[in-house]
Amino acid sequence: MPSRSSSSSTGLTAWLLIAAVIILADQFTKVLIIGSFELGDVHPVTSFFDLVRAHNFGAAFSFLNHGPGLQRWFFLGLGLAAAAFIVWILRRHGHQKLFCWALTLILGGALGNVIDRTIHGYVVDFIQVHAGGWYFPAFNVADSAITVGAVLLVLDELRRVRRT
16 A cells, blocks of 8 residues: 555646646747747737737736846746745645646746746746737736636635535
């Protein structure tokens, strides 16, 4: 019979592999955009969706994009600290599926953006959604994973509260 630590490390490995797939998808799409678009290029796909190339020096969805420059190091450090904390939580709670899906999405997204900050000094964004003259800030696969992960965390907490 496997020990608790070997089964928890097996679970952790699965969660880390899923995070790696998110990172690979994020980085692959960014490489495609960098190779095909100049900074500022906009290619309409539908009446409400464009592919663009934007450089985000701030956080998700361009928060603090025009800060003094220290945000690169702050968000890089924050992403690495969050990743370490998430791995520690996944190791302890790997059996809680929805909770771990949420954390894994956040982990993959955070590390995808950390890679950009390390290599480029900014995050490459390329998804632009708009309607009626209103434009949502450009984002990427990593930002999407972080957002979905946050929603899943809220759902997991609502389910937990409902059970008690």
